[in-house]
Amino acid sequence: xxxxxxxxxxxxxxxxxxxxxxxxxxxxxxxxxxxxxxxxxxxxxxxxxxxxxxxxxxxxxxxxxxxxxxxxxxxxxxxxxxxxxxxxxxxxxxxxxxxxxxxxxxxxxxxxxxxxxxxxxxxxxxxxxxxxxxxxxxxx
Amino acid sequence: xxxxxxxxxxxxxxxxxxxxxxxxxxxxxxxxxxxxxxxxxxxxxxxxxxxxxxxxxxxxxxxxxxxxxxxxxxxxxxxxxxxxxxxxxxxxxxxxxxxxxxxxxxxxxxxxxxxxxxxxxxxxxxxxxxxxxxxxxxxx
Amino acid sequence: xxxxxxxxxxxxxxxxxxxxxxxxxxxxxxxxxxxxxxxxxxxxxxxxxxxxxxxxxxxxxxxxxxxxxxxxxxxxxxxxxxxxxxxxxxxxxxxxxxxxxxxxxxxxxxxxxxxxxxxxxxxxxxxxxxxxxxxxxxxx
Numbered sequence: 001x002x003x004x005x006x007x008x009x010x011x012x013x014x015x016x017x018x019x020x021x022x023x024x025x026x027x028x029x030x031x032x033x034x035x036x037x038x039x040x041x042x043x044x045x046x047x048x049x050x051x052x053x054x055x056x057x058x059x060x061x062x063x064x065x066x067x068x069x070x071x072x073x074x075x076x077x078x079x080x081x082x083x084x085x086x087x088x089x090x091x092x093x094x095x096x097x098x099x100x101x102x103x104x105x106x107x108x109x110x111x112x113x114x115x116x117x118x119x120x121x122x123x124x125x126x127x128x129x130x131x132x133x134x135x136x137x138x139x140x
Numbered sequence: 141x142x143x144x145x146x147x148x149x150x151x152x153x154x155x156x157x158x159x160x161x162x163x164x165x166x167x168x169x170x171x172x173x174x175x176x177x178x179x180x181x182x183x184x185x186x187x188x189x190x191x192x193x194x195x196x197x198x199x200x201x202x203x204x205x206x207x208x209x210x211x212x213x214x215x216x217x218x219x220x221x222x223x224x225x226x227x228x229x230x231x232x233x234x235x236x237x238x239x240x241x242x243x244x245x246x247x248x249x250x251x252x253x254x255x256x257x258x259x260x261x262x263x264x265x266x267x268x269x270x271x272x273x274x275x276x277x278x279x280x
Numbered sequence: 281x282x283x284x285x286x287x288x289x290x291x292x293x294x295x296x297x298x299x300x301x302x303x304x305x306x307x308x309x310x311x312x313x314x315x316x317x318x319x320x321x322x323x324x325x326x327x328x329x330x331x332x333x334x335x336x337x338x339x340x341x342x343x344x345x346x347x348x349x350x351x352x353x354x355x356x357x358x359x360x361x362x363x364x365x366x367x368x369x370x371x372x373x374x375x376x377x378x379x380x381x382x383x384x385x386x387x388x389x390x391x392x393x394x395x396x397x398x399x400x401x402x403x404x405x406x407x408x409x410x411x412x413x414x415x416x417x418x419x420x
Binding site for chain 3: 175176177190191192193196198199201202203205206209210236237238241242243244246251252253254255256259277278279
Binding site for chain 2: 035036037050051052053056058059061062063065066069070096097098101102103104106111112113114115116119137138139
């Protein structure tokens with residue numbers, strides 16, 4: 001099976017957001033895949049995807065705090081400032097976390113660890129809706 | 141060929157550890173794959189996988205030093221502190237390095253560069269055994 | 281379709297460089313792939329690949345500025361210094377950005393967002409030519 005589908009994630013405020021359910025329900029054909037991979041790819045350069053703890057909202061708040069400290073908006077070395085103070089840090093954060101996730105699939109479900117959830121990492125103040133391409137591959 | 145297998149990596153102390161051989165020997169079917177990919181995925185949110193220099197142990201020590209400096213345990217912004225001072229930094233480090241590696245396979249072997257080895261990145265003081273799912277795909 | 285090809289990228293100075301066209305022209309078979317993935321993998325531990333803004337050269341300059349600030353060459357904790365002051369920071373940067381990209385393919389083209397381009401991230405002063413393995417997979 002090779003299947004590809006574009007999903008639009010609704011707009012979120014700047015921060016880290018759990019979207020596992022929204023991704024899964026966007027590709028119902030996942031249920032037919034016995035063994036394979038799901039590749040989730042974001043079509044943007046100022047938002048990213050990662051996998052992390054799916055239970056405590058304060059973990060996601062601490063992600064925002066660390067990334068804001070590690071990639072400061074007021075650093076003296078930024079030259080690409082024309083799109084606002086959150087733009088260039090958003091590009092850096094997007095590359096540090098990466099644009100895609102490759103996830104194992106087993107018996108029609110994402111084979112994630114107990115505590116793993118998919119985060120949409122929204123690095124802009126107003127990023128708007130975000131598009132992801134999900135590619136399912138494997139044996140049905 | 142689509143093949144998926146879960147491997148348990150023995151417990152390691154906090155730090156960066158070479159596990160290329162342990163991963164390879166966990167999927168002996170790798171030898172049958174002529175051209176394809178091996179996807180290695182860790183089922184945890186406080187440990188991660190990366191690829192780096194496979195020769196000098198001091199490189200791996202310096203990884204630990206840099207990550208400890210970049211993600212300080214005593215930062216004032218942590219709110220998720222209930223699981224100990226190494227927990228929230230472990231989550232951040234895990235996402236910065238990422239939960240998976242996709243590696244080319246050629247003629248029954250991982251097609252890595254001369255100096256590339258797989259690191260298990262153990263970010264907790266006592267992480268215990270770590271589970272990875274290896275998915276082999278391609279033509280045999 | 282499973283196809284694997286090694287491409288040599290010409291030497292670049294330290295910094296971040298757009299190589300989307302060079303990668304695409306190295307695998308002309310991409311045109312035959314209807315739906316699938318392109319996996320691009322760098323065979324080195326002191327250079328890396330990422331996806332980011334493909335229009336403004338100052339974005340790529342700011343990548344260099346941020347990474348140089350985040351991974352300082354003169355940090356007191358480096359012990360692996362035998363290969364020069366740019367070596368150990370290069371290893372760290374390579375793992376933070378990662379050795380590979382998995383990109384969706386649709387109708388014979390990389391299905392990237394409007395602003396997404398492939399960066400070769402050269403972390404050494406004189407890295408020389410860099411080898412990447414491109415694996416195409418999917419349905420033709």
